[in-house]
Amino acid sequence: MPGEVVRGRVVSIALLIMGALQPVVVGSLPFAVVAAGVAVGLSLWLRSLDAAEAKDAIILVALLYIVSLVPGIGLWPSGPAIAIGVTALISWRAGRLARWREWLRVGRFDGQAWATIGAVAAVSVVALLLWQTVFDGQLPTTYSELAGSVAAPVAVAGALGFTVLNGAIEDSIFFGLLLTPMLRYFPPRSAVALTALAFGLAHLHGVPNGIVGVLLAGTWALMLGYLRTRTGGMLATYLAHVVADATIVAMLIPPLLTM
Template structure:
């Protein structure tokens, strides 16, 4: 039960972290308390709570510096967790990174996930996304820039964003939860965290949370089958490139 609570803290951290001060502080205190409760909580639950703490601390630091563009909060969270997990007394998960194996089944999953994700993004944007302006900060950064720079920025963002989200969600997060929960439950909670983080993303709102959660479920399943992060990262990069293409056409066409 504490493992689900730890996963819930992580979900709450990515959803509330930058928008509700009191709520985020409460989540941070609860996460820190769970990390400190070594005897009463499983290693996976503590690790998920520690990741929530690292995410909130990184996010608040970046907000104070005025540079909290996504996915920087996740990059900082992964770095902080890597440092904190070296404190042996906390007994946190450290063996969360693995490239995994390809295999025919894994590559077939990727081949199926990529077109499904692209189709879902196109449909969402056509039906609901035209009025959404959640990515205005990126648009302002790229306005009046050379085409080559815009393309390079889009490719760089896709590679970095996919890496950051996979490291945090399907890396640290799923590995931690899988210690205390059944694999299927760990996958579901991981997908919930991924979906929640897209409340302000692309796609956004409740539709975005549901669509991103479903996509996160597919990525988490690829992570389970392949035993590592390489294949879900590749599938994720393809989806982010689709997002960039949609946005670039909408902004600059």
């Protein structure tokens, strides 16, 4: 196996691990310092290679850790949105931004793609309802306290904004910037499976959360990753994601407004 492929695979796996850990240890200064150090090391290791996708992913992951340290704006989804924006700016200055078109596009739609979107959406709704009713699924404390501390119209507006933005940000991170180098150095099925595993682990403290949440989110990510590779773009993945987020909002926000 050529040395470039070996390096690409090692870096891509390291980035998935770092990407999965960041939401779990969000706001941790020691982890942010380690992540920055690892990012510098990986960047130096790839310096002589044409590995634009991996280099941008390194910048993104490091920024996710760093931005999460900033009070007020480091919380999801504002912190990751800033990290993506800064990554795009750096990529543009380095002449790599055009490579983002490989994933940041609508993609090809046909009957099978639409049917898959519908199936993924239906599975998402059923799985989330089971998570709430059988496993007593709830919002993380930070978000439930935030929703309960503001007026109902503000909470509803924030929830709707979350529904629109969360899928775009989460998909851009995992199925855009992190999956793209994986697809360069691994077979598609392996790349999607490993990315889905990272996506699931990232939800340990998310929605859905816990071990059950990890399993649900990881399985769901397999379907989202399939849509990404099947259509060659992000719109199908995003549409399925919006349905799931809308279900989360409809299930978990109304009870908080009556408290």
